[in-house]
Every structure is written in C-alpha cells, then in structure tokens.
Amino acid sequence: MTTSNVVIIDYGMGNVGSVQNAVASLGYPVKISCDASDIESASHIILPGVGAFGDGMNNLHNFGLVDILYQAVVVKKIPFLGICLGMQLLADKGYEFGEHAGLGWVHGEVKKLIAPNLPLPHVGWDDIVVEHPEQNILFAQLPDTNFYFLHSFHFNGVESSLITSTCEYGQKFVASFRQENIFAVQFHPEKSQVSGLHVLKNFFQYA
Amino acid sequence: MLKTRLIPCMLFNGFNLIKTIEFTNIRNLGNPTQMARVYNSRHADELIFIDMKATEDHRPPLYDVVENIVKECFMPLTIGGGIRSLEDIERFLKIGADKVALNTIVLQNPEFLKQAAEKYGRQCLVVSLDVKKVDNEYSVFTDRGRTNTGITALNWAKQVENLGAGELFLNSIDRDGQMGGYDCTLVSQISGGVSIPVIACGGAGKVQDIIDVIQIGHASAAALSSMFHYSGHTFNTIKQRMSEAGIPVRLI
Numbered sequence: 529m530t531t532s533n534v535v536i537i538d539y540g541m542g543n544v545g546s547v548q549n550a551v552a553s554l555g556y557p558v559k560i561s562c563d564a565s566d567i568e569s570a571s572h573i574i575l576p577g578v579g580a581f582g583d584g585m586n587n588l589h590n591f592g593l594v595d596i597l598y599q600a601v602v603v604k605k606i607p608f609l610g611i612c613l614g615m616q617l618l619a620d621k622g623y624e625f626g627e628h629a630g631l632g633w634v635h636g637e638v639k640k641l642i643a644p645n646l647p648l649p650h651v652g653w654d655d656i657v658v659e660h661p662e663q664n665i666l667f668a669q670l671p672d673t674n675f676y677f678l679h680s681f682h683f684n685g686v687e688s689s690l691i692t693s694t695c696e697y698g699q700k701f702v703a704s705f706r707q708e709n710i711f712a713v714q715f716h717p718e719k720s721q722v723s724g725l726h727v728l729k730n731f732f733q734y735a
Numbered sequence: 736m737l738k739t740r741l742i743p744c745m746l747f748n749g750f751n752l753i754k755t756i757e758f759t760n761i762r763n764l765g766n767p768t769q770m771a772r773v774y775n776s777r778h779a780d781e782l783i784f785i786d787m788k789a790t791e792d793h794r795p796p797l798y799d800v801v802e803n804i805v806k807e808c809f810m811p812l813t814i815g816g817g818i819r820s821l822e823d824i825e826r827f828l829k830i831g832a833d834k835v836a837l838n839t840i841v842l843q844n845p846e847f848l849k850q851a852a853e854k855y856g857r858q859c860l861v862v863s864l865d866v867k868k869v870d871n872e873y874s875v876f877t878d879r880g881r882t883n884t885g886i887t888a889l890n891w892a893k894q895v896e897n898l899g900a901g902e903l904f905l906n907s908i909d910r911d912g913q914m915g916g917y918d919c920t921l922v923s924q925i926s927g928g929v930s931i932p933v934i935a936c937g938g939a940g941k942v943q944d945i946i947d948v949i950q951i952g953h954a955s956a957a958a959l960s961s962m963f964h965y966s967g968h969t970f971n972t973i974k975q976r977m978s979e980a981g982i983p984v985r986l987i
Contacts, residue, residue, distance in 0.1 A: 545831030549806055578828060579856045613856075625853065647932045647955060649858040649901055653738040653780060653985045674738060674985045676811055678833065678858050697737060719833060721778060721809045722987065 532732060534558040535570035537597070539587045541613060543578040543718075550718035554729055564596045572732055573597070573606055576718075577613025581622035581638060581681070584613050585630060594631065602633055605709045609731050615704075615712035616683055624681055634707050636685040643698025649680040656693040656703045656715070664692050666704065666711060666730050672723045675703070675715035682714065738985045739949050739977065740780040740956035741970055743963055744936055745770060747816070749788040749797065754961055756912030758865070758880035764964060767800060771807040777970050778987045781811040783836065783904065783934075783958060785863075787879060789817025790839045798826065805831035813861055815904075824851055828859060836904055838863040842877055842884060845898055852899025861934070862900040864888055866921060867908040873921050880908045888921065889928045896929045903929065904958070907937035914940030914961050922952030934958050942968065942976045949982050 536547050538560045551558040551574070559566060567573060575597070577584055588594050601608045610618055619630040622638035630638065641650060655673040658664055682701035695703040695714070704713040711731060717724035745767055746753050752764040764770070767784065774782055784804060786796035795817045805812060814827050815836025824835050841848045841862055851860055865876045866888045873888040884891075892903055905925055907918040917938040926933045932955035935948045939959035948954050962968060974984040 543828060543831070543833070545802075545805060545829055546808075546812075546833065549831060550809060553809070578833070578859055580853065583854065624856075647930050649932075650737070651858065651902065651932055652740050652955070655736065655738075672985075672987060678811070680856075680858060716811070716833075719809065719811045721775070725809060 532556045533569065533571045534574065534732065535566050535572070536560045536574045536576060537567070537593065538562045539577075539584070539591050539593055541577040541579045541584050541587055543576045547574060547576045547611065547718045550725060550728060554725060554732070556732055562591045562593060567596055567600050568604070570600070570606055571735070573601060573608045574611065575608070575614035575617070576611045577617065579613060581613070581616060581624040581630070582626060582628045584617050585622075585628050588617065588631070597631075598633075601710060607731070607734050608710050610710070610712040611718070612679060612714060612716055615714055616681060618710065618712060619683055622681070633710060634690070634705065634712070635687065636683050638681050639684045640680060641682050641698055641701060646698050649678060650697040651678045652676070654695050654697065656695050658693045659691050665706070665734050666692065666713070666727050668730055669726075670723060671726055675717070675720040675723055677715045679714060683712075736983045738780070739982050740934075741945070741973060741977075741984070742781045742783055742934060742956050742958040743774050743779050744783040744785065744958045744960045746960065747784060747786045747788075747796075747800070749786065749792065753787070754912060754964065758908050758911055760912070768803040768807060771804045775807050775809060779810060779970060780985060781813065781956075782808055783813045783815070785836060786816030791879070792817070795819065795823045796827070798830070801827060801832065802830050813904075815861070815863060821851060821854060824855060828855065834859045834861050834901070836861045836863045838865070839877060841895060841898075842875070845894065848895060848898040848900065857899045857901040860900055861902045861904050862895040863904040863906060864891060865906045865908055873924065876908060889924055892925050892929050896931050900931060902932045902934060902955075904934045904936060910938030912961050913938060914965065916940060916944045917948040917952060917957070919947055919952040922948055922954050926953040932956065940966070942973050945973060946977060946980045946982065949977070950980070
C-alpha cells in the first residue's frame with residue numbers, strides 16, 4: 529500500500545489554503561510547496577489556481593516550476609490534478625488579456641466562453657454531464673452532479689476521447705478531462721462540498 | 736443549468752457577528768466560526784463575511800478570524816471589509832477566501848479595481864454597493880451608510896463593471912434588517928444595466944421575497960441574514976419552494 533503524500537503547488541496564484549483544508553479534511557498528509565524535492569517525491573500533485581492565465585504562466589516560470597513539473601508529471605507520471613486555472617495552464621495557449629503560451633501538455637487553447645445574454649464569469653453551482661461513466665475514475669459513485677464553477681474562460685479543442693465531463697453555459701464546454709495520469713477539472717472540488725470532496729477522494733485512490 | 740444561489744451573509748464588528756436594521760440598531764448574534772460550521776453543514780451555496788468595523792478601524796478583516804472560518808467552509812467564501820491593497824487581497828485568497836468584496840477603496844481610487852482585476856482576474860472581485868433612495872433616486876452611500884457619494888447606483892454599477900468587477904453585492908440600506916422584502920425595483924434596474932452577476936441583499940423576510948428578487952429583480956443570487964436567524968426557515972425549505980416556483984436550485 530503506497531503512502532499518500534499530497535503536494536499542492538504554491539506558485540503565488542492564490543487558493544492553496546482552501547485546497548489544503550479540503551485535502552486535510554479527507555485525512556491525507558498534505559503539503560503546500562514549490563520545492564523540487566517535495567514535488568519529485570509526491571504521491572499526488574495538485575495544481576490549483578485563481579487568477580489570470582498570463583500571470584499563472586509567468587509565476588510558474590519565475591518559480592522555476594515548469595521543468596520540475598514536466599519531469600514529475602509527464603515523465604515520471606505522478607498522478608496530477610489541475611483545478612480551474614491549474615487545468616487551463618495545461619493548454620498550448622491562452623487568450624486572457626492577450627495571447628500567452630501555456631505548458632502545452634494537453635492540446636487545446638483557452639478561450640473566453642461564448643455566452644451571449646448571460647453574465648460572465650460563469651459563477652455558481654452548475655451540473656456536469658459525465659462522459660464514459662464506466663471508465664470515469666473521478667466521478668465513480670458521485671452523490672450529486674452539481675459543482676462550483678467560477679471562470680470566464682474554458683479549455684477549447686480537447687480531443688474528445690480525453691473528455692470526462694461537460695457543462696453548458698451559453699455553449700457546451702469541457703468540465704473535466706483525463707490524459708493518462710493527468711486529471712483536470714474546470715470546477716472547484718475544494719468548494720463543492722460533498723460532490724467535490726468525493727472527487728478528491730477518488731483522485732487520491734488512483735495510484 | 737446554472738443554479739440560483741442562496742447566500743447567508745455574516746456581518747462582523749471585530750468581536751461578534753451582528754445584525755443591523757438600516758445599517759444601525761446593532762444586535763449581537765454570536766461567534767462567526769460556529770455560524771460558518773452550521774452554514775456548511777446545512778449545505779449553504781456560499782458564504783459572505785463582511786467585517787463592518789474594518790474600514791473605520793483602518794484595518795483589513797481580522798486574519799485569524801478569517802482563517803478559522805475558512806477551515807469550516809467547503810463552499811465558496813467571500814471576505815470583505817477594509818480591504819485596501821493588492822497585498823490584502825493576496826493574503827485572503829492565499830488562506831482560502833475565494834473572492835474579496837471591495838467597497839470604500841474602489842470609491843476612493845477606482846483605478847485600484849482595474850489593477851486588482853489585471854493581477855487576480857475579475858472573477859474573484861466582488862464590488863459592494865450600499866444604496867439608499869434619496870429624492871426618488873438610488874444613490875450610493877459610503878461610511879457604513881452615513882455619507883451620500885452623490886453617484887447614482889446604476890452609474891456606479893456600470894463603472895465598476897468596466898473597471899473589472901466580477902460580481903456586484905448590492906445592499907439596500909432602506910430594506911436592511913426590515914424583513915419586508917427586497918427592493919426589486921433597485922435590483923432589476925441594476926441587473927438590467929450590467930452583464931455581471933448581481934447578488935441582492937437587504938430585506939428578505941419570507942420565501943416569496945426571495946422568489947421575487949430572482950424572478951422580478953433578476954438577481955443571480957439572493958443574500959440574506961435576518962431571515963436565517965429570525966424565521967423557522969432552513970436552506971432546504973426555502974430552496975424547495977424556489978424549485979416549485981421554477982427556479983433552478985441545488986437541492987441536497
């Protein structure tokens with residue numbers, strides 16, 4: 529049985545406290561860190577994030593995290609969960625306040641939601657449609673399909689076989705995807721009470 | 736489908752939770768950490784915590800009080816009261832607040848909102864408007880409802896939307912604590928003039944008031960305080976009735 533050791537990446541983009549609270553409440557040892565040795569020895573890595581795409585990428589570069597994360601996640605294949613901005617940064621490019629290069633781990637581009645006559649950001653509890661339920665690790669035995677969203681941009685152009693759930697707000701958009709050990713969710717599981725804590729628990733049970 | 740949010744609002748005076756009527760007549764309600772725990776266990780959609788004394792005490796919300804509240808909340812938390820710098824915003828986001836509510840600082844320095852939006856993204860910035868009707872016009876007030884800024888609510892709402900507000904927290908001073916219904920005329924005027932979500936606050940007394948502020952006022956969310964403390968209602972009983980009235984809500 530592997531000892532769990534969850535590392536939440538601190539790259540100055542807010543929100544780490546609430547993710548830590550949620551993980552700790554589930555009983556898993558958890559550390560907030562941007563240190564290479566912590567990241568390399570993690571059993572699970574979470575990249576949270578609240579804020580703008582450009583700032584997110586600048587901070588990942590300035591904290592020297594781009595290569596460390598690539599080695600840990602893409603090469604070593606440590607289970608990884610990107611949340612909200614942490615999901616969006618995985619893209620090739622983002623278009624918030626100008627064009628910015630992303631990490632490029634998962635093909636696609638981050639664009640503004642097309643939601644005519646609807647307020648933006650898309651904020652509040654919204655329900656997801658789970659794709660491929662029989663293979664879907666994160667949403668196994670989900671108590672409720674409502675999750676908390678807070679975003680104006682979405683991850684566009686994800687290959688359809690990778691999509692694990694969608695949501696609709698003005699347009700249909702990807703609410704979560706999975707590429708091997710890389711899981712990503714647009715909603716905030718740490719803020720989605722029972723459903724969110726359930727998703728986190730399922731993620732930690734994947735090894 | 737996006738669910739309409741029901742949001743309890745906690746007002747704090749530096750020591751206790753309080754309630755007000757027309758922003759005065761203060762009464763104590765107890766401990767914020769315990770109240771947050773109760774709201775979380777009852778599956779509140781979000782929580783708003785405003786430190787009403789912060790601005791006049793020249794300080795941001797009390798850090799350790801917020802830290803304790805964050806530990807009880809697995810739903811979104813908005814923190815407001817006396818936030819005046821980008822560092823303040825960063826500190827609260829870092830410990831677990833999801834959004835910050837800004838009021839006085841934006842009136843004093845609108846450019847600040849623009850800077851905050853560029854740095855943190857508008858989705859975590861809620862601008863609070865305290866509004867009173869004066870000579871048949873809805874005016875923005877400051878200094879805990881004591882000073883008329885002379886700016887109309889609609890003009891200010893549009894300005895802050897342009898500058899980078901993600902949501903508006905619209906407080907009716909006239910209806911505050913009265914439990915006599917929201918000011919749906921005010922709410923629909925503001926909701927109709929902006930394209931960002933409006934959280935209406937001030938006046939909820941019965942379930943029909945909440946239904947009205949959503950269906951007539953077109954608010955995206957209904958915030959309330961007195962009604963949770965002084966009526967027999969729980970979130971679920973209110974939401975059940977909202978659902979029956981055709982409003983999409985999260986029911987657990």
